Amino acid sequence: MQAIGQALALALSLVLSGDGDLLEIVGLSLRVSLSATLVACALGLPLGALLAISRFPGRNAALIVVNALMGLPPVVVGLIVYLHLSRAGPLGFLGLLYTPTAMIIAQTILITPIVAALSRQVLEDLHGEYAEQFRSLCLSRTQTVGALVWDARYSLLTVGLAGFGRAVAEVGAVIIVGGNIDHLTRVMTTAIALETSKGDLPLALALGIVLMVIALGVNALVQGLRMTATRQAYA
Amino acid sequence: MTVKLLGSATLAALLAAGAAVAQDDAIIVQSTTSTANSGLYDHLLPMFEEETGIDVNVVAVGTGQAIQNARNCDGDVLLVHAKPSEEQFVADGMGVERFDLMYNDFLLVGPESDPAGVAGMEDAQAALEQIAGSGAPFASRGDDSGTHKKEMSLWSDTGVDPTAASGEWYRETGSGMGATLNAGVGMGAYVMTDRATWISFENKGDFDILVEGDEDLFNQYGVILVNPEQCPSVNAAAGQTFIDWLLSDEGQEAIGAYEVDGQQLFFPNAGA
Numbered sequence: 001m002q003a004i005g006q007a008l009a010l011a012l013s014l015v016l017s018g019d020g021d022l023l024e025i026v027g028l029s030l031r032v033s034l035s036a037t038l039v040a041c042a043l044g045l046p047l048g049a050l051l052a053i054s055r056f057p058g059r060n061a062a063l064i065v066v067n068a069l070m071g072l073p074p075v076v077v078g079l080i081v082y083l084h085l086s087r088a089g090p091l092g093f094l095g096l097l098y099t100p101t102a103m104i105i106a107q108t109i110l111i112t113p114i115v116a117a118l119s120r121q122v123l124e125d126l127h128g129e130y131a132e133q134f135r136s137l138c139l140s141r142t143q144t145v146g147a148l149v150w151d152a153r154y155s156l157l158t159v160g161l162a163g164f165g166r167a168v169a170e171v172g173a174v175i176i177v178g179g180n181i182d183h184l185t186r187v188m189t190t191a192i193a194l195e196t197s198k199g200d201l202p203l204a205l206a207l208g209i210v211l212m213v214i215a216l217g218v219n220a221l222v223q224g225l226r227m228t229a230t231r232q233a234y235a
Numbered sequence: 236m237t238v239k240l241l242g243s244a245t246l247a248a249l250l251a252a253g254a255a256v257a258q259d260d261a262i263i264v265q266s267t268t269s270t271a272n273s274g275l276y277d278h279l280l281p282m283f284e285e286e287t288g289i290d291v292n293v294v295a296v297g298t299g300q301a302i303q304n305a306r307n308c309d310g311d312v313l314l315v316h317a318k319p320s321e322e323q324f325v326a327d328g329m330g331v332e333r334f335d336l337m338y339n340d341f342l343l344v345g346p347e348s349d350p351a352g353v354a355g356m357e358d359a360q361a362a363l364e365q366i367a368g369s370g371a372p373f374a375s376r377g378d379d380s381g382t383h384k385k386e387m388s389l390w391s392d393t394g395v396d397p398t399a400a401s402g403e404w405y406r407e408t409g410s411g412m413g414a415t416l417n418a419g420v421g422m423g424a425y426v427m428t429d430r431a432t433w434i435s436f437e438n439k440g441d442f443d444i445l446v447e448g449d450e451d452l453f454n455q456y457g458v459i460l461v462n463p464e465q466c467p468s469v470n471a472a473a474g475q476t477f478i479d480w481l482l483s484d485e486g487q488e489a490i491g492a493y494e495v496d497g498q499q500l501f502f503p504n505a506g507a
Binding site: 086087088089092095097098179180181182184194196197198199200201 | 263268272276277292293294295304306307308309410411412413414416417435436437438439466468
């Protein structure tokens with residue numbers, strides 16, 4: 001318990017002192033995980049929408065696979081991305097291993113299934129309500145998806161946040177493909193793992209607290225945007 | 236439209252992320268956790284980087300993984316501590332040449348209560364045998380790192396096969412030195428560690444050094460340039476500059492000058 005109090009005090013002083021190294025690490029964490037979330041939404045939302053409104057043979061199997069991929073272990077994703085991006089691997093010529101780009105790729109693979117599976121569920125439920133109306137209006141498939149996504153935009157925002165939460169919290173993938181290199185690929189979670197292995201548990205915990213505050217901040221920001229938008233809509 | 240927009244945003248994000256990291260004068264050093272966690276690189280690299288303008292990016296993993304990564308050409312310089320594996324690496328043509336760089340020693344640390352009664356012993360093998368005989372818990376790295384390789388070679392000299400008791404008194408954590416020390420302290424198990432990691436480790440609990448000073452506990456670090464003929468991506472010029480600097484009088488003095496809590500962690504021996 002004493003350690004937790006110590007960590008809280010340390011977290012506070014870290015944040016208040018505006019430590020340059022900490023800001024760099026926080027900045028990279030946000031850059032990597034927000035980029036991964038953006039890419040994952042660009043890939044996962046259309047895929048989820050497609051699965052939500054289409055009927056095709058093998059659809060059930062596809063749903064099971066996408067849902068199961070939500071449980072992808074980060075360390076396995078890291079390993080697979082490493083094997084591809086390694087100089088000895090098929091994409092080694094790109095020289096991307098141990099760069100933030102490699103970390104974005106790994107986190108994107110990790111959270112795209114989450115975005116796809118959750119948005120599929122949200123959009124399918126909504127489609128169930130509106131399907132007849134859409135048919136009577138003779139909407140094309142693209143128009144249908146557009147209408148569904150717009151109507152479900154706030155739920156989909158939460159889907160995006162779920163993806164972001166998973167990305168910013170994982171350590172297994174980024175430590176393998178990023179290498180936890182100081183001033184280059186060190187992010188919050190790999191810094192926490194490093195301090196833990198140094199036995200500096202209060203500092204590790206303090207960094208953990210800072211990470212949770214950042215996640216809280218991102219969520220609060222999104223919630224704020226959403227409330228402003230809702231108010232405007234009903235004003 | 237939306238899809239197109241998102242697509243180009245995706246591309247832009249990836250390109251922006253990639254652009255920031257491509258630079259010529261940077262090398263990747265595949266190295267061990269002991270050198271990184273003890274703060275040695277934080278002490279050495281600013282001097283080297285200021286002098287040469289070469290950025291050194293350290294990937295700190297176990298020696299086994301570091302060598303494997305270097306075999307995949309994912310590094311320019313290898314700085315580890317398992318001489319037989321390093322010599323094999325060079326013999327296989329993956330490394331240009333191996334140089335002795337510095338040394339320190341391994342220690343056996345354990346709880347104050349010392350259930351196996353090994354405190355003060357100077358014969359590492361005898362101490363291990365005594366621990367095995369007493370059935371007191373022993374936490375091993377179990378990760379093919381330099382420290383793990385050394386520990387296994389000590390066991391094989393004693394004739395005891397500890398892995399037969401894996402999961403009982405012999406506990407293989409399969410993790411880094413720090414994580415294994417955390418586990419050892421947590422369950423009151425003996426641990427073999429390098430001195431640098433131990434001195435800079437901050438979660439010692441009631442653990443203390445119990446066995447030290449055996450010649451067999453010698454811990455030699457070596458440095459190798461990854462062979463550019465095998466790995467065209469290797470930045471040989473910058474990598475060689477880094478190795479030359481480490482082996483120079485200046486680099487060696489810098490290594491010897493590094494202290495934690497008033498104790499020297501690494502002893503340079505490049506010329507020896």
